[in-house]
Amino acid sequence: MKTIDEPRLRDIVGENNIKSDPSDLYVYGSDSSVHQSMPWVVVRPETTEQVQKIMQYANAEIIPVVTRGGGSGMCGQAVPAEGGIILDMKRMNKILEINMPDVYCRVEPGVVDDDLNLALKPYGVFYPPTPASSRIATIGGEIGNNASGVRSVKYGATRDAVMGMKVVLPNGDLVSMGAHTRVEASGYQLHKLMVGSEGTLGVVVEAILRFVPIPEYRCLGIANFDSLKDAGEAVGAIMGSGANPSMLELVDSVAIQAVNKTMNLGLPEVAAALMFEADGMVKEAVDYEIHKMEALCKKCRGKDIQYSYDPKERAKIFMGRKKLFPALSKYDDSLASTSLADDMAVPYSKMADLAGKIHEVAKKNNIIMTAYGHCGSGCMHTKILMDTDRQDQWDSARKAITEIYEFVHSVNGTTSAEHGIGLSKAEAFKAEKADSIALMSMIKKGIDPNNILNPGKLMQAPDNWVTATDLRYSVHT
Amino acid sequence: MTTEFKHLEKWEGTLASCIRCGYCFEHCPLMKHTGWESDAPRAKIITAFGLLSGNVQPTDYVAHRMFSCFYCKRCEAACSSGVDLTDIFDDAQRDLLGMGFPGPGTASVTFDNCARCLVCIKACPHEARSYDGDAIATDPVKCKSCGACVEACPAGAAQIIHNYGTGKTDLTEKVTQFLEEGPSAKAVVYACNWSFYPDLQASELPDEDEQERDYKILVNMCGGRLEMPVLMAPFLHGARGVMVACCPDDECEHQGNLRAKKLVESLKSYMEKMDMDTKRVELVQIKAGDKQDFQMHIDTFVDTLNQLGPLR
Numbered sequence: 001m002k003t004i005d006e007p008r009l010r011d012i013v014g015e016n017n018i019k020s021d022p023s024d025l026y027v028y029g030s031d032s033s034v035h036q037s038m039p040w041v042v043v044r045p046e047t048t049e050q051v052q053k054i055m056q057y058a059n060a061e062i063i064p065v066v067t068r069g070g071g072s073g074m075c076g077q078a079v080p081a082e083g084g085i086i087l088d089m090k091r092m093n094k095i096l097e098i099n100m101p102d103v104y105c106r107v108e109p110g111v112v113d114d115d116l117n118l119a120l121k122p123y124g125v126f127y128p129p130t131p132a133s134s135r136i137a138t139i140g141g142e143i144g145n146n147a148s149g150v151r152s153v154k155y156g157a158t159r160d161a162v163m164g165m166k167v168v169l170p171n172g173d174l175v176s177m178g179a180h181t182r183v184e185a186s187g188y189q190l191h192k193l194m195v196g197s198e199g200t201l202g203v204v205v206e207a208i209l210r211f212v213p214i215p216e217y218r219c220l221g222i223a224n225f226d227s228l229k230d231a232g233e234a235v236g237a238i239m240g241s242g243a244n245p246s247m248l249e250l251v252d253s254v255a256i257q258a259v260n261k262t263m264n265l266g267l268p269e270v271a272a273a274l275m276f277e278a279d280g281m282v283k284e285a286v287d288y289e290i291h292k293m294e295a296l297c298k299k300c301r302g303k304d305i306q307y308s309y310d311p312k313e314r315a316k317i318f319m320g321r322k323k324l325f326p327a328l329s330k331y332d333d334s335l336a337s338t339s340l341a342d343d344m345a346v347p348y349s350k351m352a353d354l355a356g357k358i359h360e361v362a363k364k365n366n367i368i369m370t371a372y373g374h375c376g377s378g379c380m381h382t383k384i385l386m387d388t389d390r391q392d393q394w395d396s397a398r399k400a401i402t403e404i405y406e407f408v409h410s411v412n413g414t415t416s417a418e419h420g421i422g423l424s425k426a427e428a429f430k431a432e433k434a435d436s437i438a439l440m441s442m443i444k445k446g447i448d449p450n451n452i453l454n455p456g457k458l459m460q461a462p463d464n465w466v467t468a469t470d471l472r473y474s475v476h477t
Numbered sequence: 478m479t480t481e482f483k484h485l486e487k488w489e490g491t492l493a494s495c496i497r498c499g500y501c502f503e504h505c506p507l508m509k510h511t512g513w514e515s516d517a518p519r520a521k522i523i524t525a526f527g528l529l530s531g532n533v534q535p536t537d538y539v540a541h542r543m544f545s546c547f548y549c550k551r552c553e554a555a556c557s558s559g560v561d562l563t564d565i566f567d568d569a570q571r572d573l574l575g576m577g578f579p580g581p582g583t584a585s586v587t588f589d590n591c592a593r594c595l596v597c598i599k600a601c602p603h604e605a606r607s608y609d610g611d612a613i614a615t616d617p618v619k620c621k622s623c624g625a626c627v628e629a630c631p632a633g634a635a636q637i638i639h640n641y642g643t644g645k646t647d648l649t650e651k652v653t654q655f656l657e658e659g660p661s662a663k664a665v666v667y668a669c670n671w672s673f674y675p676d677l678q679a680s681e682l683p684d685e686d687e688q689e690r691d692y693k694i695l696v697n698m699c700g701g702r703l704e705m706p707v708l709m710a711p712f713l714h715g716a717r718g719v720m721v722a723c724c725p726d727d728e729c730e731h732q733g734n735l736r737a738k739k740l741v742e743s744l745k746s747y748m749e750k751m752d753m754d755t756k757r758v759e760l761v762q763i764k765a766g767d768k769q770d771f772q773m774h775i776d777t778f779v780d781t782l783n784q785l786g787p788l789r
Binding site for chain 1: 496499520524540682
């Protein structure tokens, strides 16, 4: 651990925007992942100039800097694996401009996703990537992670919505990237490189984001399936038909049983349920999409099909999915719900096989895993329920995860669809991207030669994620 | 595992089951005021786990964090993992108190100018205050920082020192700033912690939108904590009206809504005497979580104020 020049940092950000009490550092040493590693100091810049000064100091002294938004990351991106300075960006929280004629908004990185959408609502538009954590996730964090969510099947991920940005480089230089225009063909698309770089290349201090009109009509349907294979077939049939769902979600039998067990919702305990949604400005167009998806579900032996435009009915249909997180947390008092190998993506035709593989591997390794997710984007989420006190459960989880990723890669899938790599998926990421890791490392070295920005993440993270940092649980051997 | 945390120990499994999603952030008035994650409910859960595992040492600083909570329990309602956060806070407080770390955090304290009138003991709905024949004592674990004692104390001796922007001075400062700097500012809405208010939680609007804002929602601890000067402050700075949002009958944990009703009625009677339209003050009772209903009331109120025009 290096000595931090706290008076200098205090001069930069002000007396009330620095913390170094061990209890604060402990809090800032974790996020929504399984990892725990304490920073040496936490600072909250309010301006671009302050960020530049902090970076100049850190670069000169070669001190790690880890940028942090809401701290809702699930793979340890915001956990300072090698200590250093946490740059808490929540004070840079201003929506700078909502430009309707030019169809973009400019925001600071600490703006919360839901807040942005609340501000855009009076203009009749919304920012669509919106992950499930939108009530806490900041735009900066979403850019770092290339976040996406339930509606990304239609509207795309963060990378599709970012038109440009201003970035402070590790040496403190301020660089503008991208453009204020819908298209740009001038040179390297550096802003796209920043999206998904997990804070390893620069500190985003401003972003230009595209928005889209809020649809007038939204219709949500559900179909139950007696076999996972049939549900998977329906996903491929829908996506291959040219249908344009605004949401296509799968939940498996483990998820349905967990919701019934803990929430008493009385859902039919089938092998899988598929939720399909269409939205648009014209009701007939939405009807067309819904009827098309309904017919394809029926063709794939979907049953108990129902759908509704009514917001209350839609909320009822979505209840099983919405209650899944708390249901898994309450499933068994001795088990914790962990986010590991939780967002892989595979081609549509392999969704059912992947869900089946997850069940098989979980059973073999004596852990509970559920499969659900945004199958319209090819994304499968999982949660691993395990006794986090027991070392053998961590060993089993690691084995299971390795097997699952081997399957994912064998069917041309990808390690992470939306939660990123951070620490806990580095092994699988490096295996998947084996022939491009060297190129990524060259880019990193070129931009951050002193390796101060979020060191020890992505390709730099160790293979064994269990020992990469302390775990945030009390593990007994 | 330290054995000093006799009350907290039983929560070890629950503390691990918190998935640390942070969905509690937007609901916590402390977090919203300071913006520090270490003031959020999640931080208290992490700190409690740290105390149990020995990674965090009990200190006055840590105790201040663990005793700081207004017990609106919105974090519990929003919790992805169904964690009983405030029960955990209580047990952490019991243990810390036992080790000689009494906070006070947001718990009320009594200053030396106390006249021993004992009004605060009667006013406290949580039986947190007692008199030992010499001085008033507050049990910081029982105290839920509702501020009923602060409101009742005629000498101003009962105080909540750390009020996280919800105190009288903070509120009036925010009123002044909004009404003097906002060219469109017309109304102030006082909403208690329990209100799931329909507004930005942690971000700022663009300057042009900010200037078009005709009302501002200010969070206070409870409708019952509002005092006449706070209620009248907006009018002194040119507001057209004031709205007070509190819980429905029988849903307020400290009968603060009854006090708020009385206060609003008193203000209305003053206004009648001054020939002011009483529609400029409105009390609404909003069910926890009903943002739509809250927004509807605000919109209707602003429409009414637009019809009434500025105060002459």
